[in-house]
Amino acid sequence: MAALTEKPTGKMTVRLVELDRSPERIGWLFMRLSGVAMLILAVGHMVIQHILNSSTDLTLQFVAVQWSSWGWKAYDIFLLWMAIPHGIRGLLTILKDYIHSPALGRIIGILLALFVIATVIWATIAIALFDPAMVP
Amino acid sequence: MSSLILTVRESIRYRGRSGQYSWMAHRISGLAILFFLVIHVWDTANAYFWPQAYAWSLALFKNPLFGLGEVGVMAAVLYHAFNGIRITILDFKPEWWRHQRASSLIVWGLFFIAFIPAAILMLGSMIGHCQALAAAGDNCLRIPSFSEFAQYAR
């Protein structure tokens, strides 16, 4: 099932264990990695849209100027891929706290996963295919 | 014992300390952000799929009611981000959990330091926008009509 090796380092014994990769553990790591990424991307996005610019200046022309560069498109796509799964996984965590039936939990998990896939694909297409020339 | 109402009620009644409040604020801010984010992503995708609707929604969101909502989202994002980083750092070095209380208070402090100037700027620009519209004989509470953006139709 799992391997064990002894590897004393210095005065404290450290041993290696090998565990099966559980989905819970991957989810736990993903929340933290995506969270750190979003500290820059999401907070940056909020600062750019609301502090450095004013939301009262936000028009389709403004968006067209931003998305005329692939740099900004890539930024927003990456932010999207971090934010939607992170948020929906958070929602799933809260729902799983209170929903105890395993069957219902699985159904909700599948529905939310489908929602994530649909949202991420829909919005990625929108950003990638957006052409500033379309905007009068 | 696992009923939702009982759990939520006892979570509020139990006299927890900074850790419990941080957890509650993290959950509530997370849900608030998610609610906003889903609407935002589907709406912004309209920039490509339905530009007229997108341009209309951008005009609608200049309404001060939405502006207040945006200030709320800014608060939620800042708190959730800073507290999330606190949790990530403390999980990375477990022995630092003995500094839990200090770390919670630092997060609240950083939150206010970042949020208060941001809120002032955002509210200021909202008020400025309303004043500019009023000076031009318009009203910032007016809901724009869809047909005003016909030039963006595909």
Add this chain to the structure above:
Amino acid sequence: MQAKLKIRRFNPETDKKPWWGEYTLENVHRTDTVLDLLHRIKWEQDGTLSLRRSCAHGVCGSDAMRINGANALACKTLVSRLGSGKGDVINIQVEPILGLSVEKDLIVDMEPFFDHYRSVMPYFINDQPVPADGRERLQSPEDRHRFDDTTKCILCAACTSSCPSFWADDRYVGPAAIVQAHRFIFDSRDEGMNERLEVMADTFGVWRCRTIFNCTNACPREIKVTEAIADVKKAITSGKV
């Protein structure tokens, strides 16, 4: 001074739902414990008040309860620390711990708690032959120190019953079980860490911990519970014990 106690009462044989019993005690000293006051009420005013207690000195873990809204051992909670009252009157509210069903008054069903405890195999596992000289398996002071904190657990359930994740779903193994698992996982003489970490890495293991920190605040032995749980999470993600 005077103490006014509000105690959550429930007798399944006569009550449909729990109710608050109110009791007043005179001649209360600041050095009295809440257990002392509960005893006086039981012996002087209402013999039907039911509670668990044994050593009355903070080592057996029998009398964990919610005192003024937070979990503590009744025998370790001094009246002087419950400064909720004006002048010469102290107001104290006593309720059973949460998350475990109430059997009577302040007595809860501890079996689910002990089931979770048993699930982490809280006993020494080492199938290697004993040392040739017939003496102990040796361990350096540093190795001993690693799990020293989690040896202190007295299974009072104050931590597990203070955890909102446990209240939401009592299939969560709970802080106490994780502390007990930690005591063996990080013991260099023990060889059962794989089995125990599998239990910990399970859906209802450590991942239910949201670092709310109520457990660490409630622990009467001052064990750094959240830190111990974080140690286990780190062992699972890093593969190093």
